[in-house]
Amino acid sequence: MCGFTGFIVFYGAWKTRNTKNVDEYLRTGKSSSWWVVALSIMATQASAITFLSTPGQAYVDGMRFVQFYLGLPIAMIILSITAVPIYSKLNVYTAYEYLEIRFDLKNRVLGSILFLTQRGLAAGLTIYAPALILSVILGWSLNLTIIITGSLVIIYTAIGGTNAVNKTHILQMAIITIGMFASFFMIYFLLPKDISVIDAAFIAGKLGKLNAIDFSFNLNDRYTFWSGIIGGTFLMLSYFGTDQSQVARYLAAKNITQSRMGLLVNGIVKIPMQFIILFIGAMVFVFFQFVTPPLFFNPVETEKVKNGLYSNEYSRLENEFELLQDQKRKKLREMLDGSARNSLSSSEDIKNQLNKIAKREQEIKTSAKGIIKINNSEADTNDTNYVFITYIVNYLPIGLIGLLLAAILAASMSSTSAELNSLASTSLVDIYKRMINKNADDMHYLIFSKLATIGWGIYAIAFALLASELGSLIEAVNILGSLFYGTILGIFLVAFYTKKLSGNSVFISAIVAEALVIYSFFFTSIPFLWYNVIGCVIVIVLSFILNPILPKKENR
Amino acid sequence: MDENSQNITDDKPPFLGSWNKIYLLVFGELVVLIVLFYLFTKVLS
Numbered sequence: 001m002c003g004f005t006g007f008i009v010f011y012g013a014w015k016t017r018n019t020k021n022v023d024e025y026l027r028t029g030k031s032s033s034w035w036v037v038a039l040s041i042m043a044t045q046a047s048a049i050t051f052l053s054t055p056g057q058a059y060v061d062g063m064r065f066v067q068f069y070l071g072l073p074i075a076m077i078i079l080s081i082t083a084v085p086i087y088s089k090l091n092v093y094t095a096y097e098y099l100e101i102r103f104d105l106k107n108r109v110l111g112s113i114l115f116l117t118q119r120g121l122a123a124g125l126t127i128y129a130p131a132l133i134l135s136v137i138l139g140w141s142l143n144l145t146i147i148i149t150g151s152l153v154i155i156y157t158a159i160g161g162t163n164a165v166n167k168t169h170i171l172q173m174a175i176i177t178i179g180m181f182a183s184f185f186m187i188y189f190l191l192p193k194d195i196s197v198i199d200a201a202f203i204a205g206k207l208g209k210l211n212a213i214d215f216s217f218n219l220n221d222r223y224t225f226w227s228g229i230i231g232g233t234f235l236m237l238s239y240f241g242t243d244q245s246q247v248a249r250y251l252a253a254k255n256i257t258q259s260r261m262g263l264l265v266n267g268i269v270k271i272p273m274q275f276i277i278l279f280i281g282a283m284v285f286v287f288f289q290f291v292t293p294p295l296f297f298n299p300v301e302t303e304k305v306k307n308g309l310y311s312n313e314y315s316r317l318e319n320e321f322e323l324l325q326d327q328k329r330k331k332l333r334e335m336l337d338g339s340a341r342n343s344l345s346s347s348e349d350i351k352n353q354l355n356k357i358a359k360r361e362q363e364i365k366t367s368a369k370g371i372i373k374i375n376n377s378e379a380d381t382n383d384t385n386y387v388f389i390t391y392i393v394n395y396l397p398i399g400l401i402g403l404l405l406a407a408i409l410a411a412s413m414s415s416t417s418a419e420l421n422s423l424a425s426t427s428l429v430d431i432y433k434r435m436i437n438k439n440a441d442d443m444h445y446l447i448f449s450k451l452a453t454i455g456w457g458i459y460a461i462a463f464a465l466l467a468s469e470l471g472s473l474i475e476a477v478n479i480l481g482s483l484f485y486g487t488i489l490g491i492f493l494v495a496f497y498t499k500k501l502s503g504n505s506v507f508i509s510a511i512v513a514e515a516l517v518i519y520s521f522f523f524t525s526i527p528f529l530w531y532n533v534i535g536c537v538i539v540i541v542l543s544f545i546l547n548p549i550l551p552k553k554e555n556r
Numbered sequence: 557m558d559e560n561s562q563n564i565t566d567d568k569p570p571f572l573g574s575w576n577k578i579y580l581l582v583f584g585e586l587v588v589l590i591v592l593f594y595l596f597t598k599v600l601s
Contacts, residue, residue, distance in 0.1 A: 205600030212593035257567040
């Protein structure tokens, strides 16, 4: 693990140490091939928390999370037709440059400030979240993990810029893919000898974990076919079309063909990749049907409750949970028995009994979480993120643990490097070079870019360290992202798909939308995911209403 | 924006001959995946 991580840093810094100008630093001199762009796009999106959480999501909730990605291929096609030609023909460095060309400077500044605010804090979270999980499971110092992983990313990102980010993304995606397949194949070796792959899939299916598609239309259900196709398309359009951490990936391509191919390959590969990761989670679930899992997967909170005032109550729940596991295994073997499998009534009967056991298990887990919360009011009772790492650390062979931890760190570093790089690009191109110092030479801007990368890196580390002191900040950051994303998407949608709306109407609409989103946050109980929709819709509708009323400057 | 805008040529895609066919491929794969996921859910659940 240390060897691979060290190699990534050395490789990224060494291969790109001769970066000579700003164009090379921010866009690789537009030299990337489509396959580099595709890998870089995937590596940017695949953060460590995704790699850790997704199998846990399948363990807890089944595979229906895959529907979240159904809009992604559609978004890739739309962006390839619309955004990519626009960005390429205008030869921009950042997405926000386009807003000045289409509208005016104030819209560009608004877009870039909204991005810097949101992505700056998100970069801290990208470092903090995996560091927290790794430190809890492996007993590492949280602050030290944050500082080391953050500093390693800063080194090669600051030295080589986008070129280093893209080159290391290739290696990082390779190790993530190898780690993913290794953990997938290991599950079959770890299952009991008499449980075949088909048996495992049969069990997962019968226990409701292979629910990949749900066509029901229910607004309260977060993951359905409809929410994935409709909501997912909007979300992916926003993320890949307006977020500089992704836009920078395909702006680095040699030409429009390479940019498009990079996005479209992502559109082809992403859903099968998520499906495999979720299927791994479903198989980990089957594995834990034959090996008793911990009642609560976060070992630190479990230890606290076992050493606290409620240790007896918690032990009683653990004992009952253990007894249920024995009953469940017996029923599972009955279900796998040939006669039961072939007889519908017998199979349904066993399934009903298993569902009763699962219901009781859930009740015990809820009680355990209640005790954990009473014991430590600041405890996070969601242990989804700890499921997969518990499986890795406790059941895989030593060499493979190292490989998978390297994959997790690679995923963390790949996202963070892209974020720092895009923050530096926007700081230079949209703020410093545009408004503060327009006439410096290229070397001056190159040095500024490197310093901006280091500065944003330090900011992200500082926020990650602060987050470790104030746990509730994590949720605040997620909410903060939703506070801005809808407004940014609204501005870009108006820019891409309308021709006559003026910069003034869009700017005022965006300010009003942002104010209303913030009002919704403070004074209503609307769930925060809806802020994205509210912000976007208000910008678009209000722009159309205000446009005839407001004085127009000529749009460029 | 870079003052010295380079010529960006909208080349043909590396395979299939036209972008529309590539878009159809991506969309077609999505449809096939949805059908497969549906069968996967139905058969195994």
